[in-house]
Amino acid sequence: MSARPDIHSDEGANEAPATRGRSRKYTQVLALINQAAIEVFASEGLAGASTQAIADKAGLSKAQLHYYIESKEALYRQVLQDILSDWIVVFGFSDEAFGPRKVLGDLIHRKMMFSFEHPLRSRIFTAEMMRGAPVLNDMMGTSKARTDQAAAVIQNWMNQGLMDKGDPMLLLFHIWAVTQFYADHATQAAYYRAEALQGDDKERRQLIEQVTAFLLKGAGVR
Structure with missing residues (x-):
């Protein structure tokens, strides 16, 4: 596999046009494989997924797919790593000085949008x-550290009387559970509300506003 193009090179400006073209194609194919893997892993799980199914979804032969990936397991691990990297941003806290209503409200909004757009x-x-x-157990060190920091911020707000006292980590769990519902059970939510949650901006705004009000009231945010 040593003949594969280096898609992470910073020398693009000095590459010949043909080389740049190959690099762009390589990157595009990797993106197709990544999206195909997400669809197959989401529907079949790791055990049920096959490289043939991923290749078919990406429009590649199985031999072509294995030029780009080491194994199904390695691809699954990369998908999980990408999700964790995105969630570090999604679950990030802004400046503690903005207070719980602003910071937690922004968190709920970002997580709801992630559920809508990346179910x-x-x-x-x-x-x-x-x-x-x-697979995730040995990949979550950074996520755990960020979550501990967020819990410490919430504890400070509680100590300042800006919200009801309680277990900060449980509050984060409750936020995750409610917002995650709109990804894991999007079909159920849409069925009972008779609304399409995946594309209606007005419906999304209303849901985010109601979920935010519900969670902040439950947390006793002043």
Whole structure:
């Protein structure tokens, strides 16, 4: 595999046009494989997924797919790593001085939008957790550290009387559970509300506003 183009090179400006073209194609094919893998892993799980199914979804032969990936397991691990990297941003806290209403409100908004726009990725994460997180267990160090920091910020707000006292980590769990519902159970939510949650901006805004009000009231945010 040493003949593969280096898609991470910073020498693009000095490459010949043909080389740049190959690099762009390589990157485009990787993107197709990544999206195909997300769809297959979300519907079949790691055990049920096959490289043939991923290749078919990406419009490649199985031999072509294996030029770009080492194995199904390596691809699954990369998908999970990408999800974790995105969630570090989604779950990030802004300046503590803005207070709980602003910071937690922004968090709920970002997480709801991620659920609306990337439901398959959210479901892959949930399925991995339900299996006991065998792959994720050794990948979550940064996520755990960020979550501990967020819990410490919430504890400070509680100590200042800006919100009701309680277990900060449980509050984060409750936020995750409610917002994650709109990814894991999007079909159910749309069915009972008779609304399409995946494309209606007005419906999304109303849901985010109601969920935010519900969670902040439950947390006793002043």
